[in-house]
Amino acid sequence: MDIIVSASLLACDFSNLAFEIKRAEDAGVDWIHYDVMDGMFVRNISFGEPLLKSVGKSITVPVDVHLMICDPIRYIDNYADLGADIITFHYEAADDPQAVIDKIHSRGIKAGISIKPATPVSAIQPFLKSVDMVLVMTVNPGFGGQKFIPDTLEKISEVRYLIDQTERDIRLQVDGGVNLETAGLLKESGADTLVTGTYAFKANDMPEAVKLLREIV
Ligand code: DX5
Numbered sequence: 479m480d481i482i483v484s485a486s487l488l489a490c491d492f493s494n495l496a497f498e499i500k501r502a503e504d505a506g507v508d509w510i511h512y513d514v515m516d517g518m519f520v521r522n523i524s525f526g527e528p529l530l531k532s533v534g535k536s537i538t539v540p541v542d543v544h545l546m547i548c549d550p551i552r553y554i555d556n557y558a559d560l561g562a563d564i565i566t567f568h569y570e571a572a573d574d575p576q577a578v579i580d581k582i583h584s585r586g587i588k589a590g591i592s593i594k595p596a597t598p599v600s601a602i603q604p605f606l607k608s609v610d611m612v613l614v615m616t617v618n619p620g621f622g623g624q625k626f627i628p629d630t631l632e633k634i635s636e637v638r639y640l641i642d643q644t645e646r647d648i649r650l651q652v653d654g655g656v657n658l659e660t661a662g663l664l665k666e667s668g669a670d671t672l673v674t675g676t677y678a679f680k681a682n683d684m685p686e687a688v689k690l691l692r693e694i695v
Pocket residue numbers: 486488489511513544617618619620621622623624653654655656673674675676677
């Protein structure tokens with residue numbers, strides 16, 4: 479599978495969002511990653527629907543929505559209406575993960591399921607028959623700019639193995655602390671979709687930073 483680089487807007491300059499989106503697209507990212515936090519599932523509140531309604535018009539690449547919110551099924555229709563191309567929710571936040579996957583698919587968009595660093599890979603195994611992406615968090619979700627947790631590499635390998643067993647087309651995304659030091663290890667462990675926030679947006683030269691990341695993986 480080709481490597482996908484998804485730029486997390488959490489790390490960008492919010493006072494210039496349309497410009498920041500264009501900057502990321504011009505730098506060659508494949509997707510825009512939109513981190514929704516509710517202050518309940520994670521200890522931070524980021525942004526939600528009204529902001530995507532405004533800035534969504536500026537995004538020309540696929541929008542990768544990462545819901546770090548309780549009871550995600552309640553919000554699927556809203557994000558589908560706002561043009562999400564893929565919606566990822568947390569296994570830990572859903573009473574019935576299969577119902578969330580089915581709801582996302584009923585809107586004709588791709589479904590991702592995510593696990594926090596402390597959640598075992600076995601938790602998501604039953605859903606590999608239907609998801610389009612697995613997101614293994616490589617930091618504890620809630621904040622950008624955190625340090626990558628090395629123990630997650632083993633989980634990525636486990637997920638890679640399980641995905642390969644299914645022979646389905648499932649992307650393996652990683653999110654948190656992705657940079658030039660970690661990207662190679664993540665790729666070796668089986669990741670094919672890299673979220674980058676701080677590394678890309680805070681780089682002096684974003685096109686060069688994205689290019690270097692792609693060269694490593
Ligand atoms: C963390 C978010 C990430 C975050 C990644 O909870 O889900 O998408 O923005 O940021 P960096 O790349 O700075 O670790």
